[in-house]
Amino acid sequence: MSNLGTVLNVQRFTLHDGPGIRTEFFLKGCPLRCDWCGNPESFNRHIEVGVFQNKCISNTSCGSCIEVCPAPDMLIFTDSTLNQVTRDQCTACLACSEDCPSEAIRQWGDSMSVEQCMTLIRKDKGFYQRSGGGVTISGGEPLLQANFVLELFSKCQQEGIHTCLESSFFANWNRIERLLPVTDLFISDIKLMDSQRHKTHTGVDNRKILNNLKALATTDKAIILRIPVIPHVNDDDDNIHATADFIINEMGSKVQALQLLSFMRLGEEKYQSLGLPYKMQDLQFDRISFQRRVSDIADYFNSRGIHCTVGTKESNG
Structure with a gap:
């Protein structure tokens, strides 16, 4: 079991x-x-992250997700706010969701x-x-x-x-x-x-x-x-x-x-x-x-x- x-x-x-x-x-x-x-x-079935762009502070005034992500190139920004992640590269390490001060990145599961x-x-x-x-x-x-x-x-x-x-x-x-x-x-x-x-x-x-x-x-x-x-x-x-x-x-x-x-x-x-x-x-x-x-x-x-x-x-x- x-x-x-x-x-x-x-x-x-x-x-x-x-x-x-x-x-x-x-x-x-x-x-x-x-x-x-x-x-x-x-x-x-696997744990993943959800991205809520309207909650993102911006990568210029915050950028905490960039600092903690092991592969920051997979973070996709639009107008300075996080829009999405490249999901086939994301390992769901969850460092970004744990460190995000505005809860723009949410852990699903x-x-x-x-x-x-x-x-x-x-x-x-x-x-x-x-x-x-x-x-x-x-x-x-x-x-x-x-x-x-x-x-x-x-x-x-x-x-x-x-x-x-x-x-x-x-x-x-x-x-x-x-x-x-x-x-x-x-x-x-x-x-x-x-x-x-x-x-x-x-x-x-x-x-x-x-x-x-x-x-x-x-x-x-x-x-x-x-x-x-x-x-x-x-x-x-x-x-x-x-x-x-x-x-x-x-x-x-x-x-x-x-x-x-x-x-x-x-x-x-x-x-x-x-x-x-x-x-x-x-x-x-x-x-x-x-x-x-x-x-x-x-x-x-x-x-x-x-x-x-x-x-x-x-x-x-």
């Missing part, structure tokens, strides 16, 4: 990803590239041991006990770090702490199967039912995902499904009807709830910090009409006997 995980973020006292008050660990690394993802800093995670978790055990909460691991895609998840969840269950895994389910089944004994609740998206459309908008087809969901439905595990509803991408009747058919015919009563997550324009500054394009930049839609459409979709699922709510979440990857 691996005792170290690459953790993007830890959020305590969360309420959205599982029952009760929870501590949530977001792991780095994801095999999908969803057009609408608000967390591009989760794409790569950190290595944490299972015991470090458990130290944080134990601080909140009283809140879990009073609220029916626990620990959630999300991403990125946590199944890329399945050994770390297995060890952390095993520790949690030894101490009577509820565990929840939020995953895209784009992984080999054996990774999921190993986690079944230590995971109380699984949360997964259903983004698009048509395999080719799924690949167009996420970078991968959905056959492995759907097969894994069908396999999970044969176990005794609790399941919550989510649809990140994206205007002009997956909010059409054909996709919604096909999704309902799949849930009813292939998963049945094992799905506790279906949550609709309305698209929000998130993460643009983070894309810029990584030198990546934001694919939803040109998306145009009327917010009021879209919210009405999301409500209609929820009504449709409920009319088919699928308990559906319009949920909230800080990001929808």
